[in-house]
Amino acid sequence: MKIKLGRIPYVYPIPMALAGALVEGKPNFELVGDTGLMGVNPPLVYVSSSREHYTNRGIVEHQAFSLNFPHSGMMAIADYCGIVSGREVDKGILFEVFYGELLGAPMIAECPVNLECKVVHEFSIQHRQVFVGEVLQAYASEDYTELRDGKRALPDLTRLDPLLYALDNRYYTIGKPIGFGYQEGKPVGK
Amino acid sequence: MKIKLGRIPYVYPIPMALAGALVEGKPNFELVGDTGLMGVNPPLVYVSSSREHYTNRGIVEHQAFSLNFPHSGMMAIADYCGIVSGREVDKGILFEVFYGELLGAPMIAECPVNLECKVVHEFSIQHRQVFVGEVLQAYASEDYTELRDGKRALPDLTRLDPLLYALDNRYYTIGKPIGFGYQEGKPVGK
Secondary structure (H helix, E strand, O other): OEEEEEOOOOOOOEEOEEEEEEEOOEEEEEEEOOEEEEEOOOOEEEEEEEOOOHHHHHHHHHOEEEEEEOEHHHHHHHHHHHHOOOOOOOHHHHOOEEOOOOOOOOEEOOOOEEEEEEEEEEEEEOOEEEEEEEEEEEEEEHHHOEEEOOEEEOOOHHHHOEOEEOOOOEEEEEEEEEEEOOOOOHHHHO | OEEEEEOOOOOOOEEOEEEEEEEOOEEEEEEEOOEEEEEOOOOEEEEEEEOOOHHHHHHHHHOEEEEEEOEHHHHHHHHHHHHOOOOOOOHHHHOOEEOOOOOOOOEEOOOOEEEEEEEEEEEEEOOEEEEEEEEEEEEEEHHHOEEEOOEEEOOOHHHHOEOEEOOOOEEEEEEEEEEEOOOOOHHHHO
């Protein structure tokens, strides 16, 4: 039997990211759960943020942003970046900041993975402003990569140890690998 | 030190959902990782799917879709729904299907949580078609709810046991709760 829970967008889990932007000449980072994948080729991601947020101003001005994925050990500082606004607190000084090609996409060295994004589409629904970004470059901390076929690649998620969230307002860790895409379903159709 | 990984949209983990649509009068379900949260109020989610996918035809026609979140025990059947197209296989018969208000949003009874969505915005970037949906109703299987303050509510994610994915092509389980939003960061600013 199904129970109605109301008009609530229960996507779960929500991958948490620190969205980076350059606002009034300074790097600013906002903790967001309103982010995700929109396609691999072209490589598209997005961030959705209320119009009044300080971050939005920087994204609009520079047409760029970054996504920085904290590990679970960064939970307290990431949560802090979701509590305080860049209007009151200089969040750029909390991290070691680095840049790729885009001045408008400051990135956080402490985060295992960073995506440098150029805005390719933008729309609004009520107070939400949604910025769709094309990934110009993905970066990983060397400590969070492994050699595979002679090239540096991302390890599995248990090593990346991402910070997850759900609408029960709890943070979660990742569990364990249980199978492979486009493989597990093969016996089903037989 | 940071390593460049190329133009790859490494969002992780990716919450897996079976996107439901009514195509040529029949329910069809496509496994998608290109989905996520765009805001709580209004309750916005999206699905991004290549224009040639069979599912897209139904979403365009009915301006509706559903998101159905499988538990990890459904990995094989969910993966199967990502391997085969509704053009060749009637995927509606794989599940017990139910409906809310929208004829165009068939939902899967076996999935712990279902979102019934009306399309409120649509755009394309190259071959990707992105459908933004407003959640008209969220449903949960009674077995996957708990009483809280006299009302049925979702339990924590360890009970919902969602199926996660990453671009290393592995499926993952959820880990454990480690903290609360808007709480863990409070000591940081002190």
